[in-house]
Amino acid sequence: MPSQNCSHRLRTGRYSESGQIYLVTVVAVERQPVFTTYKTGRLVVEAFRKAQEEQFANSLAWVVMPDHFHWLIELQNLSLPKLMARTKSRTTVALNRATQRQGPVWQHGYHDRAIRKEEDLLAVARYIVTNPVRAGLVKKTGDYSLWDAIWV
Known part of the structure; x- marks a missing residue:
């Protein structure tokens, strides 16, 4: 796992662009x-829907797995780090409220492409x-x- 300093260096020079499509992965x-x-x-x-409603991102496809999510978005009126x-x-606030838990839900950072x-x-x-199929959670995507995906 990269240190905080190494993680920061990995982001140096990155910028996000409105209209650009990103695949984002966030891990618990x-x-x-x-x-x-x-x-x-x-x-x-609901957090994905709120981002779309606020016109920060157009959701193209996503999957929520037990310990992470993948989200394919077209970035709109907000930088990717802020989104x-x-x-x-x-999601942290909502999950902690719903389950009476405390503390962080997500690892620092995220992977984007x-x-x-x-x-x-x-x-x-x-x-x-098809991530749930590959993970052995189900036999078929349905x-x-x-x-969800906009093409379905």
């Missing part, structure tokens, strides 16, 4: 499976929504309830 602290129920997973989904800080904060225009967005979305 120590990969704890905190989103194991539909109810807790929907707390993350991720808001999303992580909202800008998607080039020539990349096949449908293939990226397919990769995201059996998992915490995912």
Whole structure:
């Protein structure tokens, strides 16, 4: 795990751009499976919807796994670091309230990858929504309830 200083150096030179499509992955602290129920997973989904409602990000595809999420977005009127800080904060507050727990939910930082225009967005979305199948949680994507994609 990179130190805080190393983590900071990895972000040096990064910038986010409105209209750019990003694949973002956020992992729970120590990969704890905190989103194991539909109810807790929907707390993350509500944060995605709020970001879209506020016109900060257009959600293209997402999946909420027990210990992380993948979110394919078109960034709109907010920087990616601010969007991720808001999303992580909202989900932490909501989960802690709903489950009477305390403390952080997410690891520091997040992984992001800008998607080039020539990349096949449908293939990226397919990769995201089939994550529960690859993880052995379900036999087919339709059996998992915490995912969505605009192409479906």
